[in-house]
Amino acid sequence: MEEARYGLGGILGSLPGAHYLNHPWRNRDAEFKPAQLATAERCGLIVPPTVITNEPDQARRFVDDYGPVIYKPLRDTDQIDDDGRALTVWIDDVGPDQIDDRMVHTTHLFQQRVNKVADIRMTVVGDRLFPVRIDGSPGVDWRRHYEALTYTLIDAPPDVGKGVRAYVDAFGLTFGAFDFGLDAEGRWWFYECNPNGQWAWLPCSITDQITHAIADRLTNPSGDTT
Missing domain, CATH: 3.30.1490 (Dna Ligase; domain 1)
Structure with a gap:
């Protein structure tokens, strides 16, 4: 899928007449890592x-x-x-x-x-959260070890879900790809949030759910399901 190569916003923004999940200016603001860390802490997320x-x-x-x-x-x-x-x-x-x-x-x-036992990539689409536990990385940066990784869709703790929703609201985002480290005590440590993050590299069973959530949001930007 092209999203895996170019990122979500770049593809959608290049389509004539397409809706953006995130406005490009919101993407720009949310890419600044010092602002990410400060905002995450204000929203109740744990930052190393x-x-x-x-x-x-x-x-x-x-x-x-x-x-x-x-x-x-x-x-x-x-x-x-x-x-x-x-x-x-x-x-x-x-x-x-x-x-x-x-x-x-x-x-x-x-x-x-972080003394982590696993990594977590949480894709957020509107009010829907898709936290994926990533196991098997032998090194600090799991992106260097794709062939060794396993992926499990899990639930986010209520306090993390609340913090993530406050975070996307603070930046005016609809979509975000959050990275966390999970320690042995079950704490989720916020690393960063890519407002234009990739997602189609995940297993199809997970990717399909994210795809449907994105399609729903693009066809109904208000998020009103009534």
Whole structure:
């Protein structure tokens, strides 16, 4: 499916006369990760300790205080190699010895690594939530290990569902792809929300439900089922 290649909003927005699930301006606002983290916390979601900085000493202190720590891109950018192939910056562990003066040239995001037992991708379409538990990743970034993963559609705890709905309302979104880490105590740690996230790579039994929810929302943008 094309959604798996290009993301939802890009496809729908390119169709003449098509409805948007999210207005492009709402997508733009909701892609800013510092705003995501602050909004998630205000909405009652649990956010790992995080620092955004370009100062090496501050980054080293954070690693010392909160290690193990992961590094993740502050924003998605188009990166290609010399042959024109798309590149991805993977989420990975970082130690104080890896931080040097080169980081002063741009801002970086460091976050305490969640001691997770599984990952969760929750796709939100209007008032419908599709939380999927992802098991089997041998590393920090499950996107590097698709062949090892299993997917199970689960229920979200009421407090998480409430926080997620408050979050999409705060940004004026109808659609969002949320990433969480699940720890051994059952806590859902908010990582980020991609307002234009992919979903068609999930098993068909899950993808079909999301597809129907999107179709329902596009044909009835008000969400009124009466």
